[in-house]
Amino acid sequence: MTTAAVRHVLVIAAQCAAMGELTRLNEAARELHDALTDPDLGGCRARTGAYPSLLTGDDLAPEDVDKSVNAALQQARADGAVLVLALLGHGFTPPQSSELYFMVGGSTPQSPRSALDVGHLLTQAADEPGVDGLIAIVDTCHAGGAVPNAARLAGGVRAGRSRLAMLTAAAADQPARDLSLSRSLTRTLKTGVPGAGPAVYVDRTLAETLRDQVSGQVIGRAEYDQDPFPLEGLWLARNPAHTANSRADTVGSLGLQDLRDSVELWRGPHRSPRRVTRTALRELRDFVTSGQVDDERRPDAREDVEDVVTGLLEVFRTKEFLTDALADSLSSDLLRSARRLAGFPSLAAGTVDGATEGAVESSVPLRDLLEHAVLRTRRRREAQWKGLARFVTALFHEAGLPRTHPGLQAWARRLDVHTEVTDAYAEFATDQRRRALRLVISLAGAWTEWPEEVDAWLLRGGDDLPLHQRFRCETSGSHSTAQAIGAALRWARRELPHPELLEHIDIAAPAHLLARWHPEEEKVGRYLLGARYSVVPRWSGRLDEAEDNAEINDAARKALRKLAAAPAQVKWIGPAALDDRSALEYRLSIGQYDTAVGVDHCPQDLEEVLELFLPFAPIVLWPRGDARPAAHRLPELVRERWHELPDGLAAAYRSRWQAHHDCTACLGDLRAVWHDEAWLEFCRPFEHRVVTAPEEEA
Incomplete structure (x- = not known):
């Protein structure tokens, strides 16, 4: 799951005088908005001002909603971002029709013009050029009627090359009670979805999780995907229940900076990842190598992105190898001495230099050192893994293990760095003798x-x-x-x-x-x-x-x-x-x-x-x-x-x-x-x- 630095959200909660007050509406809207704008969950950007990302009120008019949606779409378009749009409140379907209308302050069931045609609204939003995808959450009565007609989505200015994922609170002929979808979704995003992977998507797993929590109304979902070159998967939130979302399985600050710089050079600003896991790197690698991308800013920079991603994936793989091969000796002292022997600055050590004395070091500082080895030590026209080979060799040397260690030999063979390992061992041994003299x-x-x-x-x-x-x-x-x-x-x-x-x-x-x-x-x-x-x-x-x-x-x-x-x-x-x-x-x-x-x-x-x-x-x-x-x-x-x-x-x-x-x-x-x-x-x-x-x- 690559996580874009900018994702936008608009949560609209409208009271309607004709339908009676929803006492928990503002609370449900605010909590959902908080979850979606939490950097560790939804990762969306909160906005204030004339068109805030949380719009509530008992006197909203259809044009207020239209203007807010248009403003949010323009922000998402400018940033090449996903827009998450949530509509909370009352809804109705006209007689002899299943199309949902979202009700605002002065709406009445007898006047569709006093409300908003949600299907039409979502079709236009998904068709907005430059928007990387639309996720819609509709928590009203008859919410199933909000799903746009597929024929509408297949046309438009993007010729159907758009993405839309939807969650609906009830079937088109059902009432929805007590804002159950919004409240259950907020709880679920905070606690996570077991078995859902590093990210929560609007998929069968999420729908079944919500259905288990809500009775008396059918939680629905719908998905439309005709965009062959999205920036990332259309994820709703990070999954706290997934162990891969722990800090140890994410790219470090140095790797993230290089990834951000290379992606922005390739595809322009606001395309940069914010927090990346191993799974996300694989997705990005597949995307980079997939072929034509419509919105490349610097096509020649694609190779730089691929180099960074390849390097960071190797960091994860080498980290696993070292954690296993040096299980009995991988301590903060070993990491520090190997860093000094390899000639890395102390800033490359991340938190290893602040580790508690005598504590066995976790793999996170090791990750930071490996990122430095991969991304900061390579000189022009040098072998790609020379710096990495030097640091790994320093670890084995300081651990008192020989160059012929089977694990090190297999690792060197996989990356074709036998010469680099041999040279580094010889250099370290010579340096050790010189320092002793x-x-x-x-x-x-x-x-x-x-x-x-x-x-x-x-x-x-x-x-x-x-x-x-x-x-x-x-x-x-x-x-x-x-x-x-x-x-x-x-x-x-x-x-x-x-x-x-x-x-x-x-x-x-x-x-x-x-x-x-x-x-x-x-x-x-x-x-x-x-x-x-x-x-x-x-x-x-x-x-x-x-x-x-x-x-x-x-x-x-x-x-x-x-x-x-x-x-x-x-x-x-x-x-x-x-x-x-x-x-x-x-x-x-x-x-x-x-x-x-x-x-x-x-x-x-x-x-x-x-x-x-x-x-x-x-x-x-x-x-x-x-x-x-x-x-x-x-x-x-x-x-x-x-x-x-x-x-x-x-x-x-x-x-x-x-x-x-x-x-x-x-x-x-x-x-x-x-x-x-x-x-x-x-x-x-x-x-x-x-x-x-x-x-x-x-």
């Missing part, structure tokens, strides 16, 4: 100025103990420190077997150096250190001999878990908060800043500010002192590019060094001290006052 350089001994010596540890991953070496600084200053770092790099290269290459360096320094020193800008050998390595600054305080190291590191681990569940939740601190240090220290002591902390400016006393925050926050951010004019946009940039951090800062710094004059805000203006899980694991031996190298020096 790190050189840690500590300037922990620089208590006041520059250190007299630096410690270096070479971490190679796995269970191997890190190698340790100490290098002396000949003099005091950044140049001598850079020379010692260069000596550490030469030592590390000698220790590494061919063909391993070092790419990641951690520099641990005290707060006074972190506040004014940019280690990646030091020239070490022929290059700046950051030109060839990804340099991540750390705080050396976690390596000091201190009783509270275990406490602050445990707090950091909890904060990192919180950040993993809700990434980019940086708490930014302004000048006003920094001015009141005692209040700030109190908030830190009660755990208020138990996440990443960002200082939104570069304070004069940055060293003291870092000393304040570094024991409490695992990640501290601030702008450079010479940041670009729009540095106030850094919080926005951090939120947008959080998934790239901290390694993405290396590329940002390199860009900043080059010609970047037209950039008013740059991620390269951001300074960061970053303590992730890997760093906290490296710090674990120091939590027990082990201040020498983890491996004893020779």
